Amino acid sequence: MYTFLLTLTVSIHVVAAKSTNCSLNIHHGVGIGQGHFKQYNNSSLDACCSHCTDEPNCISFVFNSDTTDCFLMANTKIGRTGPEFTSGCRSATCIPPTPPPSPPPPVCKNSECPNIVFFITDDQDYIIGGWDNMQKTKKLVAEQGVTMSNWFIHTPICAVSRGALQAGRYLQNIKSNNFPTPVSGFVGSGAQGHINYTGIVAPNNFGKFLYNRGYTNGLFGKWMNENEGSPGASGVEGMPPGWTRWFSGTGYENVTFTDSESPGYRYVSCPYGKTCAQSMGGGYSTSVLGNKTLEWISSLPRDNAFFAYVGVTAPHLPSSPPEWYADACNGTIAPRTPNFNYTSDKFHSGIRNQTPYTAANVEYVDNLAKRRCGTLLAVDDTVSDLIHGMETLGIMNRTYFFYTSDHGYNLGHHRLPDNKFNSYLHDLRIPMLVRGPGIPAGITLPNIGTQVDLGPTFLGLAGLDTPSIMDGRSIVPLLTDENAILPSTVKEHIMHEKETGSKPWRYKHLTVWYNHIPHYTVQGHCEDDWSNTYLAMYIEDNQTNATYKYAEFDPTGKQTGFASPNFYELFHLESDPYELYNVYDEVSEDLKTRLHNEIHEYYSCSSTTCP
Numbered sequence: 001m002y003t004f005l006l007t008l009t010v011s012i013h014v015v016a017a018k019s020t021n022c023s024l025n026i027h028h029g030v031g032i033g034q035g036h037f038k039q040y041n042n043s044s045l046d047a048c049c050s051h052c053t054d055e056p057n058c059i060s061f062v063f064n065s066d067t068t069d070c071f072l073m074a075n076t077k078i079g080r081t082g083p084e085f086t087s088g089c090r091s092a093t094c095i096p097p098t099p100p101p102s103p104p105p106p107v108c109k110n111s112e113c114p115n116i117v118f119f120i121t122d123d124q125d126y127i128i129g130g131w132d133n134m135q136k137t138k139k140l141v142a143e144q145g146v147t148m149s150n151w152f153i154h155t156p157i158c159a160v161s162r163g164a165l166q167a168g169r170y171l172q173n174i175k176s177n178n179f180p181t182p183v184s185g186f187v188g189s190g191a192q193g194h195i196n197y198t199g200i201v202a203p204n205n206f207g208k209f210l211y212n213r214g215y216t217n218g219l220f221g222k223w224m225n226e227n228e229g230s231p232g233a234s235g236v237e238g239m240p241p242g243w244t245r246w247f248s249g250t251g252y253e254n255v256t257f258t259d260s261e262s263p264g265y266r267y268v269s270c271p272y273g274k275t276c277a278q279s280m281g282g283g284y285s286t287s288v289l290g291n292k293t294l295e296w297i298s299s300l301p302r303d304n305a306f307f308a309y310v311g312v313t314a315p316h317l318p319s320s321p322p323e324w325y326a327d328a329c330n331g332t333i334a335p336r337t338p339n340f341n342y343t344s345d346k347f348h349s350g351i352r353n354q355t356p357y358t359a360a361n362v363e364y365v366d367n368l369a370k371r372r373c374g375t376l377l378a379v380d381d382t383v384s385d386l387i388h389g390m391e392t393l394g395i396m397n398r399t400y401f402f403y404t405s406d407h408g409y410n411l412g413h414h415r416l417p418d419n420k421f422n423s424y425l426h427d428l429r430i431p432m433l434v435r436g437p438g439i440p441a442g443i444t445l446p447n448i449g450t451q452v453d454l455g456p457t458f459l460g461l462a463g464l465d466t467p468s469i470m471d472g473r474s475i476v477p478l479l480t481d482e483n484a485i486l487p488s489t490v491k492e493h494i495m496h497e498k499e500t501g502s503k504p505w506r507y508k509h510l511t512v513w514y515n516h517i518p519h520y521t522v523q524g525h526c527e528d529d530w531s532n533t534y535l536a537m538y539i540e541d542n543q544t545n546a547t548y549k550y551a552e553f554d555p556t557g558k559q560t561g562f563a564s565p566n567f568y569e570l571f572h573l574e575s576d577p578y579e580l581y582n583v584y585d586e587v588s589e590d591l592k593t594r595l596h597n598e599i600h601e602y603y604s605c606s607s608t609t610c611p
Contacts, residue, residue: 022049024061024088029266030230030237031080032087033060033073034188043070049088060089077198078238079226080189083256083266104244108214113305113462114437114487115399116215117293117386118454120165120309121379122158122222122250122316123372124405126151128335128413128426130315133373136384137433141403145435146479147444152509152538154450156407156420156427157516158316159190159225161451163197165406166205166223166240168455168470171512173606174200181515181558182530190225191516194558197227204469206455207242210307213462216300218245220293221285221311229258231265247292250313252320252375255285284322286312286375290382294389302395307458312382314375317418321374329373333366334411339424339578343415346582348553348567349531351422354415361523365412372409398487400436400461404451410527414579417523421513423536423551423569424579428511438484447478448509448538463489465496471610477502506611508539510602514558531567533557537599538573547573550595562603570595 022045038058040051045063048070052061058072066084076089124130154164155171167174176196179187187193195201207217223229228248229238236246236258247267249257259267269283293310300306321328334340341357383403390396408427410416420427432449435441452472459466460474474493480486482494513534520528536551552565570584584592602611 021046022088024049024052024090027087027089028231029083029085030078030087031062031071031085032076032078032089033062033071034075034077034079034193034226035186036062036071036073038072040070040072042068044068045086052088059091060087062087077226078230080228105212105214107216107301108305108462108489110303110305110395110398110487112488113214114490115306115308115395116402116458116461117308117390117399118310118402118458119383119386119404120311121376121405122311122313123407123409123420124315124376124379124431125408125411125426126405126429126431128337128409128411129332129369130372130376130405130409131431133329133376134380134383134431136380137403140384140387141401141433141435142442144441145401145433145439145443148432148434148447148449148475149444150446150448150509150538151404151430151432152428152448152450152511153405153407153430154452154510155191155512156422157191157513158222158406159188159192159197160195161406162190162222162224163192163195163201165451165454166207167201168206168452168466168472169200170452170471170510170605170610171195171514172603173471175514175558179514179516179558180556181533182555183515183518185518187516188226191514192224192226194514194516197224202227202240204467205240205242206458207240207307207309209242209459209464209467210462211242211244213459213464214305215462216245216304216306217243217309218247218293218296218306219243219309219311220247220296221289221309222250222313223248223309223311231258236260236265245296247289247296249285250316252285252313252318252322253283255288257288284378286314286378286382287322290386294386297390297395298393302393305462310386312379314379315372317368319368319371319375321371322378325374325377328377329370332370332373334362334369334413337413337578339413339426339580341412341415342578342580344580344582346569346585347414348534348551348569350526350529351414351416354525357412357415361417361525362412364523365417368418369411398437400434400439402454403431403433404454405430406451415525416527417525419520419522419527421516421520421528421532423511423513423534423549425538425549425573425577428536428538434479438480438486438490440480445478447475447505448507448540449475450509460493460497461487461490463492468607471606473506473610478505507542508537508598508602508611510599511536511538512603515555530555535562535599535603537595537602539595539598541594543594544591548595549573549579550599552596552599562600568592 048063052058246260257267456466456474460476551569553567571579
């Protein structure tokens with residue numbers, strides 16, 4: 001484990017290879033354009049430029065110096081960033097210039113506004129082992145605060161999940177009109193092509209509202225998959241509005257971060273065991289992110305309210321633990337729950353056609369479980385060190401700390417070797433913990449919540465009403481009440497919710513998935529295909545006094561509003577918590593009709609019409 005050093009560091013500036021002959025407008029460190037229509041291998045920067053110049057449909061090109069691949073694009077959407085990418089385009093404004101910042105709003109002081117730290121992992125499940133070894137986080141957050149036991153993800157993939165979180169809106173209200181289902185090609189990293197990030201999500205992200213309230217906002221780690229910001233001539237280009245500190249990037253070791261404070265706006269993490277100027281955390285990204293977050297918090301005036309967003313890569317594939325935890329999880333295996341290596345002919349085609357696991361399949365998922373465990377031990381350390389660091393700074397008593405994940409996972413359950421694209425609870429249920437002023441210690445709440453609720457919750461803590469554009473709801477009134485010792489903004493928010501007669505809390509949760517790869521297999525097992533576009537709903541049904549997980553599968557559902565489902569799944573969760581027996585054909589027509597109406601009512605909702 002690496003402790004926080006709190007020392008200033010010098011950044012290494014990495015510059016991509018430059019062209020001497022290209023007449024197009026060149027940008028280094030960023031891929032401009034998404035969804036290439038032509039690719040050349042064993043290319044060079046000048047050759048790539050020539051290919052684009054000679055091709056009438058080419059608007060931009062991307063050259064990857066690591067692989068020597070050249071990609072021709074018909075658009076200028078910002079893609080991945082990194083020193084290996086060099087792009088060129090016909091227009092001089094491929095990357096829109098960053099407008100000069102407006103004068104900052106008056107600072108909100110801690111005497112009124114609390115600090116907020118939001119910690120999010122990537123692919124950490126709650127019910128198949130991902131939460132089991134987080135002993136420090138359990139002690140410092142769960143035992144000191146509230147655990148939400150029925151917290152679900154709205155869409156189980158990285159970019160779409162984060163887009164819903166950032167906008168506080170369900171997928172149907174942030175979706176793009178591109179990529180009808182079933183898709184015919186790649187939709188972008190994390191299925192980002194399924195959302196309108198630049199037009200809907202980024203301009204209305206919750207950070208903008210906090211900034212206007214007087215918060216200082218810092219991002220550390222993963223924000224999105226293809227819009228992480230990129231180094232520009234005079235700063236980080238592509239930062240969403242509302243953020244003043246930006247340190248973005250993904251990976252485990254040797255990560256190049258886009259850094260708003262380093263020379264060249266890049267920070268290259270030092271390889272583990274090597275000596276270099278940037279050795280905060282031994283080069284392991286989880287530790288680097290924790291150290292950079294605490295370094296930033298320590299630099300702020302003690303009484304100014306801040307929001308820190310910490311997004312680690314762990315335990316996402318390739319699930320690479322740090323060297324000091326390489327063998328810490330020996331003996332860890334994928335949980336052998338009843339749905340492990342299980343399917344039947346009552347599941348939709350992507351699941352029912354899975355073949356039984358071989359010894360090699362089992363070895364794969366067990367090794368993955370071990371590696372995931374090691375990465376999460378490093379996360380556990382970082383959470384602990386962040387909290388202890390803020391205690392040392394004397395600010396933890398006015399800080400709310402949130403811990404969650406962007407979706408659940410598969411480890412051989414329902415014969416899905418990895419990833420998270422399906423409608424089952426191990427894909428959907430995630431940890432959600434909160435501690436802070438006025439929140440009782442060691443409490444578990446069963447209320448149904450989702451990442452769409454986080455933006456309204458952060459704004460509620462800052463004393464702001466939920467914007468009408470958002471679909472989610474603040475959970476602050478669930479966490480505490482006006483009789484507790486609270487920051488003034490929190491007390492005002494709870495009183496306002498009470499006075500305005502907030503509607504009863506929801507009894508159901510909606511999951512939406514649009515197929516994102518034509519046919520995606522791992523270890524010979526399908527994880528996403530044409531059949532896997534669905535609406536799913538967890539519902540506590542008052543009429544039958546039962547809890548169900550219901551799903552409708554419609555291959556063309558994205559563009560048709562799920563008008564023609566071709567398969568249904570229904571699980572009675574009290575008697576079948578592992579989702580083994582699809583009972584859809586056994587229940588009454590009345591129940592089928594009610595569930596169908598409930599799920600489509602949810603899918604058509606927006607703003608205050610959402611439950």
